[in-house]
Amino acid sequence: MTASPEVAVALRHVSKSYTRGGQAVEVLTDIDFDIQSGDFLALMGPSGSGKSTLLNLIAGIDKPTGGQILVGGTDIATLDEADLADWRAGNVGFIFQFYNLMPVLTGLENVELPLMLTRLNRRERREHAALALEMVGLADRMQHYPNELSGGQQQRVAIARALVTDPTLIVADEPTGDLDRKSAGEILDLLDRLNTELGKTIIMVTHDARAAERAHAIRHLEKGELSSLEINPRATPSHA
Template identity: 60%
Template structure:
């Protein structure tokens, strides 16, 4: 049996919006085994992105227990959370968020700059990551010289280059045409099945969710397996 990668127990998240207390997630329980490709669906405002932010250590829960890859996140300071993210999470954004002034190679290399790897080792790992997304021939191109699909593949290479056990993807195909989207989804499947990555993907697209091993629906902060 696979080890548990994500363990959420009675996790809630509240924040103040003006004078109103908003609670996008309330007493949420979730278990995700390592190596699973999980899709999270739900209408806008259902708390999908909030959950993704909690799972990736971008935000902290207001209450409950959140253990990712053996680390209890709710007790970590912001600095520790940042360091934890660098080691454990690869984040794939809907709009890629590549750095426009850096080449594809340099963008992918960014997470490795936080590690003690030598320049030669970094180079080898960046080339391997770009090879995995079939973009070695574009490594010296800047984002403006790449198509949307290529940019997203660079973003995926950036997310996995440091070999994090968990990849989180926020609408990774939301800004792509169908062909490019399919290619990205195949890549994510490959990362989960062949490379053992745990992937949590937020999507509005049922076809994208179909590529995942399991789909959960989030409605008003509550997770439903079969809505």
């Protein structure tokens, strides 16, 4: 089964289980839905509902037990580890709750890290990293280390790192979960700008209803099963 060119991500009867104590534990059951290119989707649900597991499957960090995951027309569930690593490097940008920055590297050096897997030379890598930091409003903080930055600034560095390879898909796991309300609002403004101005497809896991309201649509996960799509009338999809 294939997806249309307008579909960024298509999940077809996806399931995921783990073995614990000799028993299979089902985390996701028959997940089947599409995410349109240029959309901004929020995934919500209680802890343990499978949100982060689903995000990791879409991003190619983990593999499903069954089903197809088509991203940009590629069934990533069939790729071996080496091909999957290459695919992730060129197609997906990751944003995490706790930033995942290297404390011994400057902001510029942290953003440059994903480019180490490319054929760019050192000067080109630095130029790309500097441009990404300018895009997130940190042109004056490039040489600062993470412990010299606020939480909101660290998350901006993490977003620049996600952007630096120019991926079509950005996955964000609780990107505002460790921030105060003001900083969280600024990060959501930035994500909205990346979606509407750059056309990035964004999938965001969040517990925060205020954050979810910034998305075009919301899906809820409950005990590994997905709810019907909720359209946010206050958000206008960039592809509309």
